[in-house]
Amino acid sequence: MNRYQSNPLSLFGMVLWLLSPGIARADGHQVSDPMSLARDLVHRMTFDQKFILLHGDLGVDFHTSKKPSGAIGSSGYVPGIPSLGIPALQETDAGMGVTNPLNGRPGDGAVGLPSTLATSATWNIELSYAGSDMVAREARSKGFNVLLAPSVNLAREPRAGRNFEAYGEDPLLTGTMAGYAISAIQSNGLIATLKHVAYNFQETDRNFYNVMIAEAAGRESDLLAFEIAMGLGKPAVVMCGYNRVGTVWSCQNHDLLTRFLRQELKFDGWVMSDWGAVKAPSDANSGLDQEAGAQLDKSVMFGDGLKSAVRAGVVSQQRLDTMNENIVATMARQGMLEKHSSSGQPAIDIKGDTTIARNVEDEAIVLLKNDGNILPLSAQKRLKILVVGGRADFGVLEGGGSSSITPYGAGIRIKADGEGEMGRRYVDYLPGSPLLELRKALPNAEITYTDGRYPSMAATLAHQADVVLIFATQWMVESFDAPDLSLPEGQDQLISAVGAANRNVVVVLETGGAVKMPWLHDVRGVMEAWYPGSGGGAAISDVISGQVNPSGRLPVSFPRREADAPRTTIPGFDKADGAMFDIPLIEGADVGYKWYYKHHSNCLYPFGYGLSYTIFSYSNMNVTHQHDVTVTFRVRNNGRADGKEVSQVYGLFPANDGKREIRLLGWVKSGLRRGEEKNLSVTIDRRLLANYDTKLGRWVIPEENVMLVIGRYAGEAEIQFPLHLQRAEFSSLDMVKPH
Structure with a gap:
């Protein structure tokens, strides 16, 4: 079977379920009753020992505090209890690679994955698994046993500084990709940390804002992403965040930590705080088990x-x-x-791991515009190509904050402008020059480079080129949100100036998420490359030169302007530091594309969108509805190139306010040779057909008529099929199996 042919929630999911490490160790040994063993060990603890595992510090020197004895040098460290055979917890941020904060391990590097949002743009569950497996193997080789990843916070705010660290705006796509990442991490005998419960969607005043959302809307959006990820991956740890929900801090929120996680989902791991998010010792009564980064709290709670x-x-x-x-x-x-020795761990395969990162980026790149088939560029033609900006002569941009990695080899590190928190931030570029990779892939071309600091100079040089490739960057970072969706540092003006000088312009975006494109009509091509990771320069070259047919699809909507979003400005931008304020989530469960669809807002590029160098067609759609709803259809590659298609199944539902709702119900990514056709199927998660009834505490599928559509993006219908749903009720536990 072609590895892209299977339904992402069926065959591969069943295999991962059977292999998931609920009680199975990486070395094959079975722990028959973990809880009985734990109770025995806790019974043997002294009163003082019972507090050792409940709080940890930063694992590096930080201000006046020194790196704890025994810490490898990382984001967090919790000492063990050697007399009872309980090892220390060595914790590392690892969403896109094993980090080395404050150079706590001098000279130690890592292979960096593309941003998590880029991984989501692949819509490929196997690549999500492979990337996280690579990071887990590197982490284990370095001596870590807790990975502080993945993040499943939905991208409610398109300007948010940490959108690049999560999987986008849809709960099914987010939960599914995160679930396979968790499974990969824990199959290596490590602990995965699902974060941040819940609604931790912006960085502006993240310690002070209060989220106001109806319970049902939350269960059908952000909390549904948690449910799906937990069902597929069964994470060992869940992390609570900084913000408040319903006026209650996340890490002391009984409804989230006890009623939702423990009682409804039967979560049996432990709940860890975010660094500096604990307010009082009594937070323990709400379901918090462990205080992390304790020196960032007012005291060691x-x-x-x-x-x-x-x-x-x-x-x-x-x-x-x-x-x-x-x-x-x-x-x-x-x-x-x-007891086991880390000396037996295999050496890190830097070249092999970089290839994995490159494979992810190959499928993460989204081709947004390709007028006149300006791409791919032919290796046979003697083209004059001008490459502009983005430090493409050196490497590729990565996102800032706790997730940024230190690469193997020499990167570029530039101190961010500003004081306070921003004064401690750095803009990092990973080695791997797109310019050099393009010269290898296009040996007959004459390729020159200019940094783009002066638009007039770039425009003058563009007059002499056959094709211009502009690399435009947007650095996003933890602790800060963007004020708007423009490209910073005058890059919009640069692109417009070059586009006026030469029509044959392709813009390569390295961004943390959505951006506006006021220059769109001035260029013929646009590629979204996200933060490309190690090997990213080669992957960008792969797509531009046609060695790889682009198959990425957007995991977030690209609005035309800020006014189209639920909130036209970032809440809190106008508040004094430390001021408490509310954020009413007026969109409710209609996050991202669901909001734009209901409000008839024409996005610049919609969720799920992406072009290919070939053409696909659909036929023979059918729906079977017994216990589950299964959609079957045929897809054909009608073009001249082999390619991969992401077939997306959406449901159009009647809404209480008279407007129709749209929901992603499933997808399948399939590889097809030119002229090839395949029969494919998608089985729909019943929660996506249902509404959450807070009075019943159950999911309810109403009796109603819906339209199932298959399209290339949200709001587009290549083929459709009407379906009459019968009323049904079920609980979350019917869908999320206990550990």
Whole structure:
């Protein structure tokens, strides 16, 4: 079977379910009853020992605090209890590679994946698995056992600084890609951390804003992404965030941490705080098990503070034991309580791992515009090509903040402008020059480069070129949101000036997410390359030269202007530092493309959009509806090139306000040779056909008529089929299996 032919939620999902490490260790040893073992170990702990696992520090020197003894040098460290055979927790940010914060491990590098949003743009579950497996293997070789990834916060705010660290705006796409990432991490005997529950969607005043959303809308959007990821991947840890939900801080939110996670989803791992997100020792009563980055809190809440709370009866002895049992049992499931030496770990294969990162980026690149088939550029023609900007002579941009990696080899690091938090940030470029890769891929072309600092100079040089490739960058970073969707540093003006001088312009975007394109009519081609990762320069060259047929599809909508979004400006931009404020989520469950569709807003480029160098057609759509709804259809490659198609199944539903709703119901990515056709199928997750009834505490499929459509993006219908749904009720546990 072609590896792209299977339904992403069927065959491969079943295999991962069987192999997922609920009680299976990476070395094959079975832990028969992790909870019984944990209870025995906790029973043997002294009172003081019961607080060791409940708080951890940064694993590096930070201001006046020194790196803890025993820490490898990373984002976090929790000492173990050697007398009981409980090892330390060595925690690393690892969404796009193993990080090295503040050079805590001098000279140590890593292979960087493309941004998580880029991985989502592949719509390829196997690449999500392969990329996270690569990162997990590198992390294990370095001695880490906890990976602080993946993030499943939906991209409600297109200007948000951390959108690049998550999977986009749709709960099914997000939850599915994250679920396979979790499975890959934990198949290596490591712990994955699903974060940040919940609604942690912007960086502006992230410690102060309060999210206001109806429970049903939350269950059908952000929390549904968590449900799907947990069902597929069964993460060992869930991390709570900084913000408030319904006026209650996330890390002391009983509804989220206990009722939703523990009681409804039967989550049996442990709940970890974000760094500096704990407000009081009594947060333990709401379901928080562990305080991370404790020196960033006002005091060590789960150290002496929790001891005093237990002695005073504010937190019970039973709850204290349960917190430890959750942690120890989870470690037992992952085989971490058995003694083993890290000396037997295989060496890191930098070349092989870079190839994996390049493979991800090959399928992550989204071709947005290709007028007159300006791409691909022929290797046979003697073209004069001008490459402009983006430091393409050196490498590719990566996102900033806690997820940024230190590469193997020499990167470029530029101190960010600003004071305070921004003054501690750096803009990093990974080695791997797109310019040099293009010269290798197009040996007959004459390729020159200019940095683009002066638009007039770039325009003058463009007059002499057959084709101009402009590399435009947008650096996004944790702790900061963009004020608008423009390209920074005058790049919009640069593109317009060059486009006026030469019509044959292709813009290669390296961005954290959506941007406006006021120059779109001045250019013939646009490629979204995201943050391309190690090997990204070669992948960009692969697509431009036609060695790879682009198959990426947008995981976020690109609005035409800020006014089309639910909030025209970033909430909190006008607030004083530390001011508390509310963010009413007026869009409810209609995140991203669902909002634009309901409000008839014509996006610049819609969710799911992406072009190919070939042409696909659809026929023979049919729907079977017994217990599950399964859509079958035929897809054919009618073009002259082999390619991969992302067949997207959407549902059009009647809405209470009289407007129709649209939901992604499933997809399948298939590789087809030119002239080839395949019969494909998608089985629909029943939650996507249902609404969440808060009174019943269950999912309810109403009796109604819906239209199922297959298209290349949200709102487009290549073929459609009417379906009458019968009323049905079911619980989250019917869909999310307990560990």
